[in-house]
Amino acid sequence: MANEIPITVEHVEAIARQRLPKNVLDYYASGADDQTAVKRNRTDFDRLYILPRVLRDVAKVDTSTRLLGHTYPLPIGIAPTAMQKLVSGGAAGYEALVLTVDTPVLGNRLNERLNPLVLPKGLKLANIASLYGQKEGNPTSNRTLMNARSAKEATEILRAMGDQAHSASLTWGETIKFLRQNTSLKIILKGILAPEDADLAIEHGADALIVSNHGGRQLDSAPSTIQALPEIVAIVRRRIPVIFDGGIRRGSDVFKALALGADFVLVGRPTLWGLAFDGRNGVETVINILERELSRTMALSGVVNIQNINQAFLRHLEGGRLSKI
Template sequence: MILSYSSTCTVEEVASSCNAVRFFQLYVFKRRDISAQIVQRAEKNGYKAIVLTVDAPRLGRREADIKNKMISPHLKNFEGLISTELDSDEGSNLEAFVRAVYDDSMCWEDVIGWLKSITNLPILVKGILTHEDARKAVKVGVAGIVVSNHGARQLDYTPATISVLEEVVQAVGGKVPVLFDGGIRRGTDVFKALALGAQAVLVGRPVIYGLAANGENGVRKVMKMLKDELELTMALSGCPSVKDITRSHVRTECERLRSQL
């Protein structure tokens, strides 16, 4: 599991109650000492990697948040260090918080080099959508890439992640693992992402839906449904194991159109 920096439970609380392999998701703040503190706490408490979100140097124009006067969540990991009590004339307290706290000047060499200087944990970058950025990420020494468009909430008209996954995989050329994020709703979605080269998928919103519907049991049911659907898809596609899922098992829209010409 990847624990959000904005979790309402601390990294220590989650570590003491969760036996899963744990990564920690990070934004880089203008005050680098605060980001450094949380990274080092994560490492001390057994987290296995840092997942740096790189597609939000500024917050996208989230009109629903503005309309609903979105309030920034209580950041329990940063009690006494960062306040989310910010006024905003634009209606979104979250946008005001991001503008005040996030470091929008970070660049590839700067932030990855800095993170490597404060932790021994592997660093994955989340938010890659192009072959150019994938190659840059590999060049600066990341340990992995997460193909993600931030739930399509950051930039209007951003491509669906499944449509750019193969481009990123080919650009990386097996040098680092590529994980896939966005739109996983069924086991068939997991199958398609694996066929297009992802080593693993991330599941976000379905987990929240399950949690809202039935707490922990709802989350367990969501994960079991995805697992069962993936196994059924593999069986019906003639794949006895994950390694048997190949590019030949999927067909893109462009390929379908070309076959009709």
């Protein structure tokens, strides 16, 4: 399989799974607790059906779109993911500040606890190492906290961690205000699931939000992101871009997220599988696969541009019958 040219994202993942050490694979692939949120992020896409329109001129399909003042050839970007050097030696630049808002503490990631991730020789978390002198190869204190067996032990770990701990005290009233005072970059909030929080994001001046459940790695009982998306789109009312993250593995998944109102989608784990497969070329392979699948899905659905993808193309099963969303 390793010598085959992958033709689906799942094929790329299968190759990556063969190559990665178990503790690295568990770190990237696993979710919290019973991993039901990870599964729902995928299976809930299968509950949506695309209703194609026919006899439309789809000879020229345009997959380009605009987001935050930029034009992109695809409505697909790469999600923020941690410790990419575990699968590749490359680096990337940035044009926006993405604040992950759903991680006051780490979720209960059982596979990570059973197979702890210790960074290999030569790798370290640069931001923590520069501030707190993290020793090479040691797990972060936040991951030590995840293994606490009692409230007393957790309190002792937190006391020893000091400022290294994930902040559990961020608030709407102070956080975005502080960031705005200290950066000229666009501020994007990642980890929004409640429509009320989407409204607060706009009220406090966020430039965009990302509908995300952290890939199922935080609260296992949280809804899938495709479940949460419609309510958030309804309350945002196009005042800021709504970006979607979670479970995208096919071009048809991209189509469905856009049809439910997302302005843009992100892929996280698939890009990591691409890095493990063939570095930068592997990531390009993943994006090219999604582009071909999205373009084909659009043509087969009777749509020639991203702006015309809407809920009219979607149906879901209700009582054994297809119903409008």
